[in-house]
Every structure is written in C-alpha cells, then in structure tokens.
Amino acid sequence: MTLDSSAAAASQVERLQEVRLLFERVRDRPRNEWHAVLSAALPHDPALAYEVLSLLVADESVIESQDQS
Amino acid sequence: MARSMLTREGPRRPIDTTVLVHELYLKMGGASFENRAHLFGSLVRMMGQIITDAARRRSRTQRREAAVALSAGDVYVDTRPLGIAEDAEGRAGVIAVQALERLERLAPRPASVAWLRFVAGLSVEQVALCLDISERTVKSDWSFARAWLHRELTGEGLLPRGGAK
Numbered sequence: 001m002t003l004d005s006s007a008a009a010a011s012q013v014e015r016l017q018e019v020r021l022l023f024e025r026v027r028d029r030p031r032n033e034w035h036a037v038l039s040a041a042l043p044h045d046p047a048l049a050y051e052v053l054s055l056l057v058a059d060e061s062v063i064e065s066q067d068q069s
Numbered sequence: 070m071a072r073s074m075l076t077r078e079g080p081r082r083p084i085d086t087t088v089l090v091h092e093l094y095l096k097m098g099g100a101s102f103e104n105r106a107h108l109f110g111s112l113v114r115m116m117g118q119i120i121t122d123a124a125r126r127r128s129r130t131q132r133r134e135a136a137v138a139l140s141a142g143d144v145y146v147d148t149r150p151l152g153i154a155e156d157a158e159g160r161a162g163v164i165a166v167q168a169l170e171r172l173e174r175l176a177p178r179p180a181s182v183a184w185l186r187f188v189a190g191l192s193v194e195q196v197a198l199c200l201d202i203s204e205r206t207v208k209s210d211w212s213f214a215r216a217w218l219h220r221e222l223t224g225e226g227l228l229p230r231g232g233a234k
Binding site for chain 2: 009012013016017020023024027054055056057058059061062063064065066
C-alpha cells in the first residue's frame, strides 16, 4: 500500500468513527430532532451530517422490518 | 458455532456441519491467535469465507451435474437481521458478506460483532463471551454495523429492503 493510499484509508477509518459517535448520540432522540441536532453539531460539514442521517434512516428501516415480523 | 450457522431455517437445506468444520481446519493451517477474541473473530470470518465461496461455486455449477464438495449443500446466510429480503438464489447473503468484508477494513470490532451475530447467528451474550467485551458494547456495535450494512446494500439499489428477524 502506498503512503497516499494508507493515509486515505486511515482518513476513512477516522471519518467512520466520527460518524459512529454522532450516530449513537442522535439515535435515541426523536426523529424530528435529528436534523436540528446534526445541523447544530456540524454547521460546517453537511456531508458528514448527511452520512449520519442516512445511517439513522437505515437503522430505523431495519427496526421497522423486524417489528413487522 | 458451525452448527449454529448451518441449522437456522431458510430456503435451502443447510450443508453438513462436518464438511464446514473440515474446510475450516484446512483453512486455519498453522495460524496462531493472540487471544480468545482474535480466535473467535478469525474463525467466524473464515467460516463466512467458506460459505461465501461455496455459494459462488453453487451459482456457477448450478447447471452442471458433477457435485462439488460444498456446492451441493445449498449454503444459506440469513440476511433478514439486516432488514434485507431473502432471495431464492442466495445472492443476498453473498453480497452482504462482501459488504461485511468492506466494513471490516473500516471498523474491525463492529464488523467482528456483525460476523458473529448475523453470519454465525450467535446471541448477544455469546458474542460478548467470544470477543471478551460487554453485552452493552455488543449491542452498540451491532446496531451500528447493522445500519451500515443495510445502507450499503439498499442505498445503492443492490438488494431490496424487507425481512424479519
């Protein structure tokens, strides 16, 4: 692995760690608060906020599919 | 653990546990392990690879009459815990395992939890024991990994949603 690719990989790992921290912080809050909480936490990184939001939506979708069983 | 992976209900009959354990033994070779968590994480990943390879071989040999050791066994990986619908071809399981391998490079511990929960079918308590972590950590890692996998698989339209636990 080249220096650039290993740095990129490490960056991806760090970013996912950030995503995860926010996911856990927001997950138990009501759905209608997600956007506000993420916007406040990440005023200058809408891409990261979107990534967290997409995970929250996925999480909700999984839970709903299991509740229907 | 192998029996747990292979005896869950699904659209196909499970393969013989002995065959899976035999293949696992061959795959392990002279591997050494740092601790219990490393051992069990490695075992489940290897089993997942064996099952995935067998499923791929099955799809390639479907129209052939010659039997291949594992392909005749109708391997099955239940994707319903990820909120992903089953499919008769078993394609969903193979794609899900490939996504899990990507997660492993980004978040090793949640990926290990996901391997043990969704591929091996272990309970939260069993996973905690295998990886030597708390049950709370298992639940947290599993929620995250499950959401990530679901998004990876459905967000790009790879697989349809739906399924039950």
